[in-house]
Amino acid sequence: MTTYVLKRLAQAVPTLLGVVVLIFFFVRALPGDPARLYVGTDADLATVEAARRQFGLDRSLPEQFVFYLRGLAQANLGQSFRARLPASEVIVRHFRATIVLASIAIALATLLGVLLGVSAALRRGSAVDLGITTTSILGISTPSFFLGILLIYLFAVELRLLPVAGSVSPRGLVLPAATLAAAGMGTIARFARSSLLETLGNDYIRTAYAKGLAPRRVIGKHAIRNALIPVLTIVGLQFGFLLSGTVIVETVFNYHGLGWLLIQSIEARDYPVIQGLLLVFSVQFVLINLLVDVLYAAIDPRISYG
């Protein structure tokens, strides 16, 4: 097991190195001059030059690259152009908001998704099944920016039950979390349904019935537990997607998390913050996928750690 984890971690290293290089050149290739954006259109050339020197943009590209790598090696993302703070500090400030939002959303998506998927599978072909299947595919097909606007209209404009813009207060989290959860819920429900249906067709389920176990025990003890193992993979993958989905949801709700910060930093061409954010997003994504594989291998004894 430990060898397997170490091997997977080692495999992630070249990928992340590629990511680091790609991010640097991507940011440098962005059109627009950060120094000019920072000092404003009215400033004279000397001021622009001063800002450029301050940001280290007057140096050659290879020099900047070495500087960036050296910083990363010391866990230093550089100074934010806009906030005059270390980029890492700017990111950490917004990190909590996104983690809170994404965690609530994935919990909601998993809970509802599994509940709906299992209910649909147990009543296969009924009206309940049709209703749940329809809800799931609608959840997947509705763009989060439309669902968000719809929920704002319903609960904030018409019913006046919840605040329009997301704040970190519990009430302000309801609408963004529900919006973010919808697509994941649909995917998880569909997957849980087909996984349970497949499990229910297995021989050992027939055996369990044949030896006279009550349906409740067969389904609860034998079927659902086995059916949910592959669902775990989907939950993990959805969590990864959810984190990037925050870019749009946080924009709709003006919720100041990492996604919102990314769009703001791109507009301001705040290189160090963009670099840091992209790195955070991709490291998270790679680690989550790794964790899912490891957990899967740990839970399902049929998978070897080869």
Add this chain to the structure above:
Amino acid sequence: MAELAAPAVAPRARKRASVWLRLLRHRSGAIGLFLTSTFVLLAIVGPWIAPYDPAKPDYLNLTAGVQADHWLGTDAFGRDTLSRVLAGARYSITIGLAATLLGALVGGAWGLWAGFSGGRIDSLSMRLVDVMLAFPGILIAIGLVTLTGPGVGPVIFASAVFGVPVFARLTRASTLAMKERAFVEAAHALGAGGGRIMLRHLLPSVIAPVIVFATLRSGSTLLVASGLSFLGLGVQPPAPEWGGMLSDAQLYLAVQPLMAFAPGVAITLAVLGFNLLGDGLRDVLDPTLRT
């Protein structure tokens, strides 16, 4: 060879006909086919059947609700919302389809080539795919469209690249499985070159999952493309792109919610159509893809 190949044509044609029939008998597949063809038709004729010029303002009739001469009301410039949604189909649907097709073509060719070549080309390709897939979902598209600047072409390009690594990985996997089969070995033995084996022998056997996946992927590509325009990075106003229209409508939500509902429902139904059609095609063509 020619005499051998000839009789194979007839059963294949029959099989293709039955795919359509089976798709029509598949409930969600039929609904998907109906929705998808409606939207593709709208992308073609939409701008012509629109009752008004989608860009023409009417300052005496701003943010109107449902009326006899404006079925879906008007927006903040007095432009007819129905006309804008109809004309917008040409933007949104065309972008979604073109981007998926481009992504499938480039990714598919790449995966086929990598899987067939093996060795260093393969491992280098898959490293690159891993790096691209290390950026979750929409981030790659956002990054690319900020590089290229806004517009229809850039959105198609960015949304296509978003699909390339996934298609490359899928096609490579099927190619790897197929290239060990006897018919490929036979082609090698008969002296066929690499290009001929890839195009004539491997491509037909790996294409079914690619088609199914491309259909399923059209929905998410449409979501990403309209998401870019919603964020203000994609197609720019006054073009009636659905994502951009939703972004404009946000400010007037309390005044005229129809401005948001009309394009929102249009995107949802279009994505739903592609997803249902993809589900149906998967069940009919390639049940092993079921996940």
